Amino acid sequence: MHNKKEILLAFYGDDFTGSTDALEFLSRAGAKTVLFLEPPTLELLEHFSDLDAIGVAGMTRSMRPNEMSEELIKAFETLKSLKPRHIHYKVCSTFDSSPGIGNIGVAIDCGAQVFQNKYTSILVAAPNLGRFSAFGNLYARMGIGSQGDIYRLDRHPSMRKHPITPSSESDLRMHLSKQTNQSIGLIDLVDLGKPLREIESKLQAEIEKHSIVFFDAMYEEQMQIIGEVIDNTVVKGKAFFSVGSSGVEKAFGDFWEKEGILKKRTSWGTLEQHLPMLVLSGSVSPITAEQIRYALSQGFEAVAITVDALESPEIEQEFIENYQTLISNYLKLGKSVILHTAIGPEDDRVLQTKTFFQNKGLDELTIRSQTAKRFGKILGQSALGALREVPVKRLVIAGGDTSSYVARELGIKAVEMIAPVYTGAPMCRAFALNSPVDQIEVNLKGGQVGDETYFVALQKGEISI
Incomplete structure (x- = not known):
C-alpha cells in the first residue's frame, strides 16, 4: 500500500450495510476510506493509496460466539498491524445482538485481549440517524433518513419484532450485561453538559470502576465533544479500541475537522438516472x-x-x-x-x-x-x-x-x-x-x-x- 499518512481509524463492521454507513461518515468528514469485505491483504491494498481510514465489512452479526471469537481475533490482529490511531468494532445503531448470536460482549472481550486498553468506549447514539441515548436507554426513529416517530427501543414497531435479534430491553447496560461479565459505566447527558475537563474527570472516575463505558448523546453538537473526550484518552503508539454505531465515525470526524486534521467534504458528483436497476x-x-x-x-x-x-x-x-x-x-x-x-x-x-x-x-x-x-x-x-x-x-x-x-x-x-x-x-x-x-x-x-x-x-x- 502506498500510504504515507497515519491511518486515523480502522473499523470492522458486523454486517455489510452497517459498514457502508460508517464508510459514509468517514468519507463525508474528508477521510479517504475504502471498505473491504475481508481484512485486506497487502496485495489488495496495493490498489489503493493515501488512505486515511480502512473498513472491513464482516458477518459477525449473524455468528455464534465461538465463530465470532475465531473471526475477530484474526481480524483485529490484522487491523492492529496497520498501526491505526483507533480501531472500531462497528455495530448496528439499534445495538442488534444477543448472548447466542451477534454477541457484542464477545467482540469487546476480543478487543480487550488484542489491544490491551484501560477501557472500551461504547457510543451507540447517532442523532443524525435518529438514534438517541438518554441515561443509558436507546431510542430510535422509525426509518433512518425519514421523519418517522421516535420510540424507546423495546417498544419500536420494527426492532421489537426483528427476525434475528428482537429487542426486549432499551437499557444498553442491561442488554450488554447478558453478553459480558465486564463492569459497565456511563457518561450521561448531565455529564455531557459540563465543561470538557469535568467530563474527562468523570470518565477517569468511571474507568477506575469499570472496563466498559457507554456515552449518551441526544444532539449532533455533542458528538464532537464525545470524539474529543475519547481521543484524548489514546496512548501514543497504541491503537485505541471502541465499540458502537457510525456515531463513532461521526464523533471522531467532527473532532478531527475541528482540529484541522480532516477537511469536511461537501461536494460530490451527481448521480444519473439508470434504467433498469x-x-x-x-x-x-x-x-x-x-x-x-x-x-x-x-x-x-x-x-x-x-x-x-x-x-x-x-x-x-x-x-x-x-x-x-x-x-x-x-x-x-x-x-x-x-x-x-x-x-x-x-x-x-x-x-x-x-x-x-x-x-x-x-x-x-x-x-x-x-x-x-x-x-x-x-x-x-x-x-x-x-x-x-x-x-x-x-x-x-x-x-x-x-x-x-x-x-x-x-x-x-x-x-x-x-x-x-x-x-x-x-x-x-x-x-x-x-x-x-x-x-x-x-x-x-x-x-x-x-x-x-x-x-x-x-x-x-x-x-x-
Whole structure:
C-alpha cells in the first residue's frame, strides 16, 4: 500500500450495510476510506493509496460466539498491524445482538485481549440517524433518513419484532450485561453538559470502576465533544479500541475537522438516472416492505423467492436458475426488478421459513443464522447469473443480515463511496474483479433506512441529502 499518512481509524463492521454507513461518515468528514469485505491483504491494498481510514465489512452479526471469537481475533490482529490511531468494532445503531448470536460482549472481550486498553468506549447514539441515548436507554426513529416517530427501543414497531435479534430491553447496560461479565459505566447527558475537563474527570472516575463505558448523546453538537473526550484518552503508539454505531465515525470526524486534521467534504458528483436497476432484498422490515410496494406501484417488477428453494442443494440450484431467467427477462425489457425473500414481517414466508428449519431439527439460534446465509446465497447467485447476461449500472442490496452473504456471492472485494443518497446508505463503487458487478454503482441499505420512495428515487438518481 502506498500510504504515507497515519491511518486515523480502522473499523470492522458486523454486517455489510452497517459498514457502508460508517464508510459514509468517514468519507463525508474528508477521510479517504475504502471498505473491504475481508481484512485486506497487502496485495489488495496495493490498489489503493493515501488512505486515511480502512473498513472491513464482516458477518459477525449473524455468528455464534465461538465463530465470532475465531473471526475477530484474526481480524483485529490484522487491523492492529496497520498501526491505526483507533480501531472500531462497528455495530448496528439499534445495538442488534444477543448472548447466542451477534454477541457484542464477545467482540469487546476480543478487543480487550488484542489491544490491551484501560477501557472500551461504547457510543451507540447517532442523532443524525435518529438514534438517541438518554441515561443509558436507546431510542430510535422509525426509518433512518425519514421523519418517522421516535420510540424507546423495546417498544419500536420494527426492532421489537426483528427476525434475528428482537429487542426486549432499551437499557444498553442491561442488554450488554447478558453478553459480558465486564463492569459497565456511563457518561450521561448531565455529564455531557459540563465543561470538557469535568467530563474527562468523570470518565477517569468511571474507568477506575469499570472496563466498559457507554456515552449518551441526544444532539449532533455533542458528538464532537464525545470524539474529543475519547481521543484524548489514546496512548501514543497504541491503537485505541471502541465499540458502537457510525456515531463513532461521526464523533471522531467532527473532532478531527475541528482540529484541522480532516477537511469536511461537501461536494460530490451527481448521480444519473439508470434504467433498469436491480434490487436484492433479504429484509423483513416493515419499512422495506413499504418501499417494495411503492416501487411495484411505479412500474418495478418483483420476483419472489419461495421457501421451497431451501429444500435441497439440487432444488435450490433449480430455483436459482429460474430466478436468473425471470430477472434477465425483465431486465431485457428495461424493467427494474426487485428479488425479495419477504414483504414485511407479516409475509407468510417468514413463518414458513422458520417452520421449515424447525422441521429440520434446528434450534432457534441456528435458524436465525441459517436464514441469512441460505437466502443470501440464493439472492447473490440469482443476481450474478442474471447480470452476466444483462448488465446493469446500479444495484441495491437491502437487509443487514443477508447483505454480507449477498455481496460475497457477487464477488465484491471492496467498495468506495461516490455520493451520498440517504443518510446511512451511500452510493458506492464496487471493486469486484472478474464479476459483472465490477465498477458498477452499489447501494446497501439496512431495513430501517429511507422512506417509501427509496427504490424509485435511487433509480432516478435523486439525492435526499
